Amino acid sequence: MSRYPISKQDRESLSSVSSDSGDVSNGHCCDIEEEGIVVIPEYNTPIIGYEVMEERARFTVFKIRVEHVETGRYWFVFRRYTDFARLSKKLKPRFPGLQLCLPPKRWFGNNFDPMFLEDRVLGLQAFVKNIMGHRDISKSPPVREFFCLDDPPEPLDTIEESRALCENLEEQVYRLNQQLRERDAEIEVLRSELDSLRLQHGVLVKALKLECSLASWANAQLSRDRPQLPSSHAFGLHALNLTLSSM
Incomplete structure (x- = not known):
């Protein structure tokens, strides 16, 4: 298991990624800033870290901090790249005129290389910023389900706490x-x-x-x-x- 938190400097760089920033981490982005469409997000959703899980099949989990801007209430959701891809697939038929930014899969090379994963975080953050800054997309059922907006989980500070909860349930x-x-x-x-x-x-x-x-x-x-x-x-x-x- 390898855990990689995102530094404060990296978070600032993530927040500066705009929805019309073009190609991010070899992903494909396009401008969704149509008039009256882009709004101030109701939720802040920075990706604050990731962890390479090695207990069974090796994969990477990205940690997203979801914070309601008005109340300050926050929680964490943990998503794999396939979860982001699945969300993008669900949104395409709902918004056929828009193309969202999502870094592509890596077919060759090490998918767990730290530099590659840092670039992937940048691409995923741009994708998240695009959908949460869009008036209609941010309110769509797939997005609300992805970020648990209608049924927020208890705020667990670390992946270790989440794993501890899962291990406790597995033990029971x-x-x-x-x-x-x-x-x-x-x-x-x-x-x-x-x-x-x-x-x-x-x-x-x-x-x-x-x-x-x-x-x-x-x-x-x-x-x-x-x-x-x-x-x-x-x-x-x-x-x-x-x-x-x-x-």
Whole structure:
């Protein structure tokens, strides 16, 4: 992970990038300053830093500080280059007469070179300044969604805080999944024990039925040879076996 904040001097240079500045970082810009279209932005949206993420697939995240000019309330949004490109694609059919400034993709070379990324920040900042300075574009749903204008997140000061929040949520999900796996294992053990008890019950029932059958046969033989009532103990045991065998 590599983090690169933007210095104060760089921020001043970013703020001086105008919407009709021509080619920025090999991007294509055109003048959108039509009469009555350009307005004083309701929000300040400087790109104040970027970070190269390396945990999984390597990519760069740009940190944008969104501040409401009138109230001073601010928050941060984190966007990849593909997010900017997706926003530009959404805006084109809505405003077909305008071409917005967006630095192109780099097909060759190191996309994570600091100098290249600094140039890309300049190009992206020009793109942001163009859309936020346009009366209609700045109020369009794609732009409001991109900057979270209708549902601002809590102001997290650093990407580390955002990552910490994500890691905390991931940890909670992991613990819940772990507990679920443990519960599943316990249920499987209980099912196994229940199957074992059912098997034992079946064996005992068969044994009792066999004992009852043998006892009945023996009693019949004794009654034939020497007719008399069986003892109370034998009668009680036989009755108990019959009861158990019927369960």
